Amino acid sequence: MRTRFYATADGQAGLFFALFGLFVAWQSLRYPLGRGAQMGPGMFPLALGVLLVVVGLLVTAKAMRAGHPAAPPFEWRSAIVVTAAILVAGALLLTAGLFVAIPALVLISALAARNSRLPAVLVSAAALTVMAWLLFIVGLDLRIPTFWM
Amino acid sequence: MDLFTNLLAGFATSLQPANLLYCLVGVIVGTAIGVLPGLGPLATISMLLPLTYALDPVSALIMLAGIYYGAQYGGSTTAILVNLPGEASSVVTAIDGHKMANAGRAGAALAIAALASVFAGTVSTFFVAGFSPVLANVALSFGPAEYFSLMVVGLVAAVILAHGSLLKAVGMVLVGLVLGSVGIDNNSGAYRFTFGSLELSTGIEFVSVAMGLFAFADIIAHVGEKTSNTPVLHRITRLWPSREDFRDATPAAARGTLLGSVLGILPGGGAALASFSAYTLEKKVSRHPERFGNGAVEGVAGPEAANNAAAQTSFIPMLTLGIPSNGTMALMMGAMMIHNIAPGPQVITQQPVLFWGLITSMFVGNVMLVLLNLPLVGIWVKLISVPYRYLYPAILVFCVIGLYSIQNQTFEIMTAAVFGFVGYLFMRMKCEPAPLLLGFILGPMLESNLKRALLLAKGDATTFVTRPVSVVLLLVAALLLATVILPQFRKKREEVFTEEA
Numbered sequence: 350m351r352t353r354f355y356a357t358a359d360g361q362a363g364l365f366f367a368l369f370g371l372f373v374a375w376q377s378l379r380y381p382l383g384r385g386a387q388m389g390p391g392m393f394p395l396a397l398g399v400l401l402v403v404v405g406l407l408v409t410a411k412a413m414r415a416g417h418p419a420a421p422p423f424e425w426r427s428a429i430v431v432t433a434a435i436l437v438a439g440a441l442l443l444t445a446g447l448f449v450a451i452p453a454l455v456l457i458s459a460l461a462a463r464n465s466r467l468p469a470v471l472v473s474a475a476a477l478t479v480m481a482w483l484l485f486i487v488g489l490d491l492r493i494p495t496f497w498m
Numbered sequence: 499m500d501l502f503t504n505l506l507a508g509f510a511t512s513l514q515p516a517n518l519l520y521c522l523v524g525v526i527v528g529t530a531i532g533v534l535p536g537l538g539p540l541a542t543i544s545m546l547l548p549l550t551y552a553l554d555p556v557s558a559l560i561m562l563a564g565i566y567y568g569a570q571y572g573g574s575t576t577a578i579l580v581n582l583p584g585e586a587s588s589v590v591t592a593i594d595g596h597k598m599a600n601a602g603r604a605g606a607a608l609a610i611a612a613l614a615s616v617f618a619g620t621v622s623t624f625f626v627a628g629f630s631p632v633l634a635n636v637a638l639s640f641g642p643a644e645y646f647s648l649m650v651v652g653l654v655a656a657v658i659l660a661h662g663s664l665l666k667a668v669g670m671v672l673v674g675l676v677l678g679s680v681g682i683d684n685n686s687g688a689y690r691f692t693f694g695s696l697e698l699s700t701g702i703e704f705v706s707v708a709m710g711l712f713a714f715a716d717i718i719a720h721v722g723e724k725t726s727n728t729p730v731l732h733r734i735t736r737l738w739p740s741r742e743d744f745r746d747a748t749p750a751a752a753r754g755t756l757l758g759s760v761l762g763i764l765p766g767g768g769a770a771l772a773s774f775s776a777y778t779l780e781k782k783v784s785r786h787p788e789r790f791g792n793g794a795v796e797g798v799a800g801p802e803a804a805n806n807a808a809a810q811t812s813f814i815p816m817l818t819l820g821i822p823s824n825g826t827m828a829l830m831m832g833a834m835m836i837h838n839i840a841p842g843p844q845v846i847t848q849q850p851v852l853f854w855g856l857i858t859s860m861f862v863g864n865v866m867l868v869l870l871n872l873p874l875v876g877i878w879v880k881l882i883s884v885p886y887r888y889l890y891p892a893i894l895v896f897c898v899i900g901l902y903s904i905q906n907q908t909f910e911i912m913t914a915a916v917f918g919f920v921g922y923l924f925m926r927m928k929c930e931p932a933p934l935l936l937g938f939i940l941g942p943m944l945e946s947n948l949k950r951a952l953l954l955a956k957g958d959a960t961t962f963v964t965r966p967v968s969v970v971l972l973l974v975a976a977l978l979l980a981t982v983i984l985p986q987f988r989k990k991r992e993e994v995f996t997e998e999a
Contacts, residue, residue, distance in 0.1 A: 358665070358926065358927045358928040359663065359928070361926070361927050361929075362669065362896070362927035362928070363931050365921075365923075365927065366666075366669040366672075366673070369676075370672070370727070371690075372875070373676050376691060377690075380683075380688050380690060381660065381688070385952055385956075385957025385958070385959065386953050386955075386956050386957030387953065387957075388685075388948070388949045388950055388952060389686060389688075390683040390685070390686045390688035390690055392733040392804070393679060393945045393948070393949075394676060394679050394690065394691070397672050397675050397676050397679070398676070400672055401648065401669060401672045401676070404665055404669045404672060405669065407665055408665050408666060408669065411663075411665070416971045418997050420926050420927065421926060421929075423926060424719070424722045425923075426720065426722060426918055427718045427719075427721045427722040427922075428718050428922050429713065431718045431721060431894075431918065432714075432715055432915050432918060432919045434894065434914060434917075435714065435894065435898060435911060435914065435915035435918065436899050436911075436915045437836075438894075438911065439898065439902075439908040439911030439912050439915065440908070440913070442898070442908050443868050443908055444903060451895055451898075452892070452896075454894055454895060455899060456748070456896065457896070458717075458721070458890070458891055458894055459887075461718075461721040461722060461890070462721055462722070462886075462887050462890075463722060464887065465887050469715065469887075473888055473891055474891070474894075477891055477892055480895075481895050481899060485899050485903075489552070489903075491902070491903050491906075493907055495898070
């Protein structure tokens, strides 16, 4: 079966470049463009945006022509879990402290692995928290609250 | 002898106890992280970069350079022992190195790799020391037009040497250039693409980009793998290579060093290209080419010497012209800028201590690498067998706190999380992230040199083709592009990358 171009790696890359370029070009119109000798802040990004659209369309066109294989399946679970774990840890680090943020990071990110067992995860969360505390707060004297107090 | 006194002064810096210690720590930590399967120098350096913020610039760069060699050597160790090359430059080492390990000669392969590396490292240190001042002198006469054209050459070369599609690499460079333009515009003071965020007004933090694209994206891609394959390890029985090994390996290491030193200087060149070319060369000059792929010692010595030599000489364009020739150098350049040093021809004259200290530390670092790695190889082997499910949480913790420590704020963590997600998308779309990083680093300089050149020429864009040096550089860029667009060269390039993959 022929794969649709938007299901191939190249097709998606092309669409991404073109849409991102379009967005960049549109946004850079908000800044003065200036003239040759006195280029304004909008000129360089506008040029980049236009070039991106061109490159994106070329990549898409190539993907439409040849029979490329479909892109590998998207690991939604891994991508969302890992990204969320980092975001949550970032949000907790200064508000709830290191001793909450690091276990949260380890426990949430463990949801992405298929073969993790709870006891092992708890042990590694505890070990990493103590290690981070010793290394970064005791050792390197970083200004991170340990707890929310 | 000018060079001699400079080198002596450099050793006076790099042999200070504190700097020796930082170099040692860098080499050890770099190797420890580099041996972990899948973590190449780019991920390792971006992970460890925050550790060096508190140091003074000289020590920080010495430590980072140590991390770089360590990571590279660690990658070769993994390639030889378990056939899991962490990065492009050790792919070639895995071919014959792992065959040697299968034949019970893992120790000999590791020792040959280490000795070839230190030999290449020593020779190319002098290469860097001798060549850099010459190049810096030339570059001092460059105006904005020349710089603009030079950066174009650098970016074109980055595109050509990226794996896979050329057009996609061009796209990635452009995305990098756009990301580099976020923040306050130097010339007009306008806030660009900040979307009202105060943190974005100083631009996107480059460590966030690097960690997101190289460390986080990699975790996303590997964390869900069902197989928890504990790699099959080979026992190391005898470490010292035989006399025949030395006889075969020595000329190969010498050829690899020479080839690597030259290829490392080229924009876009670097360790991966060097090790691949060295392997091809060894196969060509060998009287028994059929031995390659079946555990030929030359197939380890040549590429290992070449990738180490290239790793070192690729510092030359970065230190003297301010043009990073590959992703790793872009990271090193970013690290220098964090310490308020603008890489370029003025570094040698304005920061002689830093410049010569760094160069001599390359030699010191290489010697340490051998002294350390051969006795410690047992520990590295244990590290390789740590299951991934224990490894990735530790990497995450380390990265998150490192990101926080950049500005003592959590904004960088959030940005890196986003870049991790985006980096995974790029991986799926088979887009190499290294050209993006180069564009990101060079973007602001490219733009300001373009503006200045046009201002000096009163808006006349022909300035780039009427100034002799600039036009030569642009012709070089055009020629480079032509080589990949013309069919016979394109075929060659595809061959190179399929063999590498």
